[in-house]
Amino acid sequence: MLTKEPTPAFDLTNEERHNGLALAELLAADRAQHLRQIIVPALGTEDVVITDRYIASSMHFQVQDGLSFDQVRQLNADFILPDINIFMMADESSLDSRRSRRGVLTRFDGVGDFAGEVSSWRVVKGHMASCGVQVVIIQNNDDVAPEQTAYTMAKVIMERLEEVGNGRPESTSY
Ligand SMILES: Nc1ncnc2c1ncn2[C@@H]1O[C@H](COP(=O)(O)OP(=O)(O)O)[C@@H](O)[C@H]1O
Numbered sequence: 042m043l044t045k046e047p048t049p050a051f052d053l054t055n056e057e058r059h060n061g062l063a064l065a066e067l068l069a070a071d072r073a074q075h076l077r078q079i080i081v082p083a084l085g086t087e088d089v090v091i092t093d094r095y096i097a098s099s100m101h102f103q104v105q106d107g108l109s110f111d112q113v114r115q116l117n118a119d120f121i122l123p124d125i126n127i128f129m130m131a132d133e134s135s136l137d138s139r140r141s142r143r144g145v146l147t148r149f150d151g152v153g154d155f156a157g158e159v160s161s162w163r164v165v166k167g168h169m170a171s172c173g174v175q176v177v178i179i180q181n182n183d184d185v186a187p188e189q190t191a192y193t194m195a196k197v198i199m200e201r202l203e204e205v206g207n208g209r210p211e212s213t214s215y
Pocket residue numbers: 139181182183184185186187190
């Protein structure tokens with residue numbers, strides 16, 4: 042099953058009307074409902090549940106929005122952890138060209154501090170790994186066809202399914 046956050050129930054204009062803790066709490070409430078209504082029931086019937094964005098996104102965006110890492114961690118403390126957290130990373134020029142193709146930019150679309158973004162994601166990846174989540178990094182520059190990225194992801198998930206019960210492997214990069 043494929044799902045995404047913020048969910049369709051989340052009013053995206055919240056991002057313009059709120060910031061900091063207020064926005065973080067709205068996103069956490071959306072995540073709680075997403076888990077209760079969609080993810081947890083699906084985990085009982087599906088082999089794989091893939092969510093586009095989850096706890097790690099809050100750890101990056103809400104820290105960028107003024108919260109401490111610990112505040113975000115506490116807001117997300119009750120949520121189940123994923124088996125695998127896939128991070129798609131791209132170089133600065135790929136991100137710039139994608140940003141310029143995008144019509145409307147929000148304050149979370151990056152403000153040109155590429156090194157700062159990379160460093161924030163590095164902290165988030167380290168934290169997820171320290172929680173026992175399998176962290177997988179896929180390079181998704183413009184010279185990688187989207188089909189290739191999809192194939193790599195499918196491969197990672199299939200490998201993980203085969204390993205279930207054999208303990209968690211180390212972090213991997215593709
Ligand atoms: N490997 C790729 N090659 C070319 N374009 C890509 C690739 N991966 C993503 N894109 C394009 O980049 C844009 C942003 O991707 P998206 O998944 O929305 O990123 P994010 O969720 O980080 O905002 C989309 O238009 C998407 O089609």
